[in-house]
Amino acid sequence: MLPLHNNINAFKMKRTKIADLLAEEKHGYEVVVKGWVRTFRSNRFIAINDGSTINNIQAVVDFDNTDEALLKRVTTGACVSVTGELVESLGKGQKYEIQVSAIEVLGDADAEKYPLQPKKHSLEFLREIAHLRPRTNTISAIMRIRHNVTYAIHKYFNDNGFYYINTPIITGSDAEGAGEMFTVTNFDLNNIPKDENGAINYKDDFFGKQTNLTVSGQLEAELAAMALGQVYTFGPTFRAENSNTTRHLAEFWMIEPEVAFADLDENMDLAESFLKYVIKHVLDNCQDDLAFLEARLLDEEKSKPQAERSEMKLTEKLQFVLDNNFVRLSYTEAIEILKRSKPNQKKKFQYLIDGWGADLQSEHERFLVEKHFKCPVILFDYPKEIKAFYMRQNDDGKTVRAMDVLFPGIGEIIGGSQREERLDVLKEKMKDFNIPEEEMWWYMDTRRFGTAPHSGFGLGLERLVLFVTGMGNIRDVIPFPRTPDNAEF
Ligand code: 4AD
């Protein structure tokens, strides 16, 4: 037999993970478990968690035969290694426990100073200790689900013949044209080179031009799709929009598929099939974590007035998305519905809809999804003025082949479009949007050489994780959130 380290399919350690122990059919043998102490009760029962599952394992110590000074160090937050026999547990809700024969404290945690005590902490407080919060049930459940979402995304695209493309993080272009970019420079900020007119001399900067952190990998993904056919990017994106909401981050992860020869209908089909696949993967593979988050939500709901309580449990909501077709509706039809809607008539919307052309706010999107259709909605064919320059113009001259996927509790989860593949139309659009041709020569080249209809979209990873975990604030579904005035850790 090959030594273990030569077996490329195996990574096995001497300690056993709690998830693996709890899945074991046999017991009555010695195990080693390493993890962090959640509680130590009655000088006898240590609840240990090692992150492999939401479930703790109970380690039972024989107080009379254990060094007392050592047991004093077994406090909430300490890291321990326990050795002992795996036995059936008499306690309710747990299959096995460990009869401890040896215990070692790998890392003490000063009980006076350790901020995570075994009680309910607010999510706001946990954000201040984001370096420790993965040790809570809530955040660790979210992080395991986030991992599963990410895995399912790569699997979906791989199994459907897409290639993963890494697009640049430092770029000279503003894909969305929204101007919400973070500058990348190595200028001495106290001595920025300027020309005789006082303008910054970007020629002297590191890249010899003005550069920023990317807001989207789309434009480069389009280039790749025009060679490889079906591609996707999955990387960090950065937006300096000063919106302090529960849905916005300054640094978030975006998944952007781009498909040659696909029109907008196929783009909508892809988005719907993709979202359903990922949600199903989570339902099938994250049952313990979902059950915990569902119970947590039910508990939270109890403190809300009846009218604000959700009609569905978390897993019911996820199943509902799988079982129903998304409603597909043109922007024009949506405006008609919104104009006639109660909150618009009664002036309850913050932004009233008075006619065609208005940009939809999240209150409007959520009305359509949560109150009117009670179902995910894909809106398409938006006015060209409120969407990006690269979207394909419709024959009416007024609208573009844009689509937004709207989800309950979230609003926009996906934004995408069929792309303008006609060079002459694209040139006109760039003129309208004041985008200099010389900066986009490479993008236009794909329209010059072998252009083809193509489509794609962008999914905000954190918005999807918000949805599948039922959490209310995007800061709680990314390990270290970056938002205005906050870049700690
Ligand atoms: O609608 P957006 O701006 O679309 C694009 O960037 C296109 N280039 C995508 C494409 O067609 N390839 O952003 C796409 C998605 C949004 O629907 C939303 O889910 C998420 O990215 N998103 C954010 N998520 C968190 N924080 C922010 N500040 C976000 N801005 C957008």
Ligand code: MG
């Ligand atoms: Mg958008």
